[in-house]
Amino acid sequence: MTKQPSENQPLIRLQGITKVYGTGQASMQALRGIDLDVYPEDFVAVMGPSGSGKSTCMNILGCLDTPTGGAYRFQGVEVSGLSRNQRASLRRYYLGFVFQGFNLLNRTSALENVELPLIYRGIRAKKRRAMAMQALETVGLTQWKSHTPGELSGGQQQRVAIARAIVTQPSVLFADEPTGNLDSLRSHEIMELLTGLNRDQKITILMVTHEPDMAKYAKRTVHFVDGLVASDSNNGSVS
Numbered sequence: 001m002t003k004q005p006s007e008n009q010p011l012i013r014l015q016g017i018t019k020v021y022g023t024g025q026a027s028m029q030a031l032r033g034i035d036l037d038v039y040p041e042d043f044v045a046v047m048g049p050s051g052s053g054k055s056t057c058m059n060i061l062g063c064l065d066t067p068t069g070g071a072y073r074f075q076g077v078e079v080s081g082l083s084r085n086q087r088a089s090l091r092r093y094y095l096g097f098v099f100q101g102f103n104l105l106n107r108t109s110a111l112e113n114v115e116l117p118l119i120y121r122g123i124r125a126k127k128r129r130a131m132a133m134q135a136l137e138t139v140g141l142t143q144w145k146s147h148t149p150g151e152l153s154g155g156q157q158q159r160v161a162i163a164r165a166i167v168t169q170p171s172v173l174f175a176d177e178p179t180g181n182l183d184s185l186r187s188h189e190i191m192e193l194l195t196g197l198n199r200d201q202k203i204t205i206l207m208v209t210h211e212p213d214m215a216k217y218a219k220r221t222v223h224f225v226d227g228l229v230a231s232d233s234n235n236g237s238v239s
Helices: 054-061 084-094 110-120 125-138 154-166 184-200
Strands: 012-021 028-038 043-047 069-074 095-099 172-176 204-208 220-225 228-234
Touching: 012 054, 028 054, 028 228, 043 054, 043 184, 054 172, 054 204, 084 095, 095 154, 110 125, 110 154, 125 154, 154 184, 172 184, 184 204
Parallel strands: 043 204, 043 220, 095 172, 172 204
Antiparallel strands: 012 028, 012 069, 220 228
């Protein structure tokens, strides 16, 4: 996956994606035939009620789950044709993840939390420390590098989580309810940060959110209903 797509070619393409859990009468169809294109430098807000299939779709996009049917192409490569190790490499080198619950190591400093993905890549200590410091600078937290999560506010913890997600310079950032645990002011600060990463670092972002005010920061909003894409609309001018 060394060939980079042009702005006119999808970075991600889903065609007829289905997902069925269970078998027989106990089976449940979470996705019923999803078609979705995501282009380089896109910022997509994914919305929908609980049980609509949006989280299942995001798990497939993030290579955390596999579809029952259909085609998922990343940079033109059919992901279902990859081995488990190749899918793990795709996650490690191309994808970043931000979660509602931050998922930071409690007894570890902000800097060490950000370094963690680089350790998995086998990057030496001096280089990974410099890369982690750069990521913390990007999110405005260099002065808190030695603080543990318990010494940081919720907004600061989410900034550390974002720094950890972008330290590997991913092509795509998946954000699952990134403002769900934050108050209104901190939520807007995090959205401004994500908007800046999309604009300045050209990171493609897919974000699940239940909050219309947060979705407005994205360039597009995709609504899921009953395992299908019910609508896909441009948001116009972005904050």
